[in-house]
Amino acid sequence: MDGFVSIVREKAEGKGGYEGVVAYLRExxxxxxxxxxxCLLPERELSARLGVSRQVLREALRALAMIGAVEIRHxxxxxxxxPDVSTLGEFFTFALAQQSEVIDDIMEARIAIEHxxxxxxxxxxxxxxxxxxxxxxxxxxxxxxxPEAGGHADFRFHEALVQAGGSPTLISLYSSIASLxxxxxxxxxxxxxxxxxxxxxxxxHHRKIFEAIVARDAGVADxxxxxxxxxxxxFRRRAGFRSAAANLRSSASETNIIQGEQNxxxxx
Amino acid sequence: MDGFVSIVREKAEGKGGYEGVVAYLRExxxxxxxxxxxCLLPERELSARLGVSRQVLREALRALAMIGAVEIRHxxxxxxxxPDVSTLGEFFTFALAQQSEVIDDIMEARIAIEHxxxxxxxxxxxxxxxxxxxxxxxxxxxxxxxPEAGGHADFRFHEALVQAGGSPTLISLYSSIASLxxxxxxxxxxxxxxxxxxxxxxxxHHRKIFEAIVARDAGVADxxxxxxxxxxxxFRRRAGFRSAAANLRSSASETNIIQGEQNxxxxx
DNA sequence: ATCTAACCGTGGTATGACCACTGGTATCAT
DNA sequence: ATGATACCAGTGGTCATACCACGGTTAGAT
Numbered sequence: 257m258d259g260f261v262s263i264v265r266e267k268a269e270g271k272g273g274y275e276g277v278v279a280y281l282r283e284x285x286x287x288x289x290x291x292x293x294x295c296l297l298p299e300r301e302l303s304a305r306l307g308v309s310r311q312v313l314r315e316a317l318r319a320l321a322m323i324g325a326v327e328i329r330h331x332x333x334x335x336x337x338x339p340d341v342s343t344l345g346e347f348f349t350f351a352l353a354q355q356s357e358v359i360d361d362i363m364e365a366r367i368a369i370e371h372x373x374x375x376x377x378x379x380x381x382x383x384x385x386x387x388x389x390x391x392x393x394x395x396x397x398x399x400x401x402x403p404e405a406g407g408h409a410d411f412r413f414h415e416a417l418v419q420a421g422g423s424p425t426l427i428s429l430y431s432s433i434a435s436l437x438x439x440x441x442x443x444x445x446x447x448x449x450x451x452x453x454x455x456x457x458x459x460x461h462h463r464k465i466f467e468a469i470v471a472r473d474a475g476v477a478d479x480x481x482x483x484x485x486x487x488x489x490x491f492r493r494r495a496g497f498r499s500a501a502a503n504l505r506s507s508a509s510e511t512n513i514i515q516g517e518q519n520x521x522x523x524x
Numbered sequence: 525m526d527g528f529v530s531i532v533r534e535k536a537e538g539k540g541g542y543e544g545v546v547a548y549l550r551e552x553x554x555x556x557x558x559x560x561x562x563c564l565l566p567e568r569e570l571s572a573r574l575g576v577s578r579q580v581l582r583e584a585l586r587a588l589a590m591i592g593a594v595e596i597r598h599x600x601x602x603x604x605x606x607p608d609v610s611t612l613g614e615f616f617t618f619a620l621a622q623q624s625e626v627i628d629d630i631m632e633a634r635i636a637i638e639h640x641x642x643x644x645x646x647x648x649x650x651x652x653x654x655x656x657x658x659x660x661x662x663x664x665x666x667x668x669x670x671p672e673a674g675g676h677a678d679f680r681f682h683e684a685l686v687q688a689g690g691s692p693t694l695i696s697l698y699s700s701i702a703s704l705x706x707x708x709x710x711x712x713x714x715x716x717x718x719x720x721x722x723x724x725x726x727x728x729h730h731r732k733i734f735e736a737i738v739a740r741d742a743g744v745a746d747x748x749x750x751x752x753x754x755x756x757x758x759f760r761r762r763a764g765f766r767s768a769a770a771n772l773r774s775s776a777s778e779t780n781i782i783q784g785e786q787n788x789x790x791x792x
Numbered sequence: 793a794t795c796t797a798a799c800c801g802t803g804g805t806a807t808g809a810c811c812a813c814t815g816g817t818a819t820c821a822t
Numbered sequence: 823a824t825g826a827t828a829c830c831a832g833t834g835g836t837c838a839t840a841c842c843a844c845g846g847t848t849a850g851a852t
Contacts, residue, residue: 285618298833309806311579315586322587325618330834331814339618347615350553350593350607364640364691372636423632429697566802577837598803599844
């Protein structure tokens with residue numbers, strides 16, 4: 257490092273460093289020069305071209321990988337990929353981690369999505385969708401006595417329902433909040449399942465929904481779904497207070513998470 | 525901290541390196557040990573504690589910063605922050621880069637959200653929500669002849685509608701897709717606005733929606749919204765061909781989108 | 793008391809080296 | 823010829839160290 261400095265200043269056109277790299281890659285992606293499946297240059301070479309260190313480039317790539325814009329594969333390379341839902345799931349996990357009250361609110365999103373999806377499904381669903389729904393319905397019946405598997409089957413049915421709607425966006429959003437729904441509902445299933453006659457109700461109600469979709473009767477399907485959620489909410493509410501219906505062998509109430517006291521309320 | 529080694533323990537159990545760091549921080553966030561506003565340890569120290577190099581730690585922090593989980597401030601430190609919607613905007617920017625067909629589909633998400641939100645609004649909305657809606661409605665009237673400002677006012681009204689629903693999740697999702705909706709609708713506004721009598725229709729229809737919410741009549745509100753979207757879609761479709769025609773009330777025609785042909789089976 | 797400047801801690805970047813994984817190729821045994 | 827094995831080159835993954843740039847604090851000068 258003698259007196260002379262200067263030399264390379266090529267990246268001077270705006271921002272340099274991390275920001276610049278992200279901006280550059282975003283540009284490449286939006287302009288279409290980089291499309292899904294393309295393989296980026298090796299880190300060493302790319303970093304050299306952009307005039308940044310490899311570390312900075314890696315930071316940018318990691319960041320992009322976090323939102324799913326690229327996929328970094330050890331020993332292979334970095335390939336452009338389309339952000340998919342799993343990414344959004346990650347986001348929501350972090351986003352909602354700190355606002356516990358939202359966990360309950362996530363149900364509103366689920367209802368909104370499923371309601372519209374079921375209407376779409378009544379118009380668009382094809383045989384493949386019917387088959388999948390039937391399959392998931394069968395799973396519900398099979399696993400009706402197993403809280404964990406049953407809850408999973410239940411979710412899978414509703415997932416198939418949304419899928420039948422044929423809207424990629426709805427499917428994406430639904431998948432995004434799926435992990436969070438699991439978080440608060442899977443456990444309650446254990447309590448709900450104990451209610452007398454609930455098993456028959458669950459099976460019967462899901463079947464009716466399925467049949468309404470097959471019949472392409474949006475009105476009935478929508479109405480059924482409304483009741484489905486209302487009843488579900490009712491059960492969950494009751495399960496929250498005390499041991500739901502009659503005989504819960506163990507008052508495992510255990511004060512669900514909650515603990516949310518530090519409700520900051522930071523609006524902007 | 526002299527000759528003793530120890531260390532090794534933490535990362536030995538599961539993943540080490542980048543993945544481990546992200547997992548660790550996620551755990552800290554989800555468990556509540558780190559809450560919004562908290563300041564993380566300096567990079568050098570934190571990296572030492574986690575048994576990774578500073579570079580790896582930085583990659584993890586950059587990734588988390590990309591989704592808004594933390595905010596890195598030069599010369600200050602890294603502070604925990606709650607991901608807000610602007611982050612999702614970034615995500616969708618990348619997401620839509622490669623799949624342009626989703627832009628149309630985004631409308632389905634909007635419909636789903638607004639439909640449920642308006643029902644919630646009819647139950648939950650308070651005076652503040654009414655005031656905001658009224659204000660936005662006024663803006664629509666004011667800017668009715670300006671395509672750009674008018675489109676913006678239109679959006680703001682619907683935004684207030686969702687807000688009135690009082691569901692943070694719905695609001696977040698709606699904001700997330702807002703930028704994408706703008707992208708495809710603002711321009712069409714220029715064509716739509718030319719249709720004879722459209723201005724009166726827009727004003728009148730929005731006002732009716734507003735009144736339905738104030739009246740807390742979910743059924744009417746929902747029905748109005750349905751027609752609102754159908755007519756809007758109809759206009760946009762026609763505007764696609766040519767500059768739409770005159771008679772708007774000429775049977776909003778059922779001809780709903782449908783197009784459901786490629787309802788393929790994308791399972792995973 | 794106020795302003796200025798130096799200082800220190802923080803993140804930001806650069807370099808070079810080495811490790812670990814993947815995929816293809818060459819080699820070998822059958 | 824065929825199959826399995828060993829090898830090798832290229833790629834991402836990690837590490838360590840040094841230095842730069844920014845922000846807030848503090849000691850000094852005015």
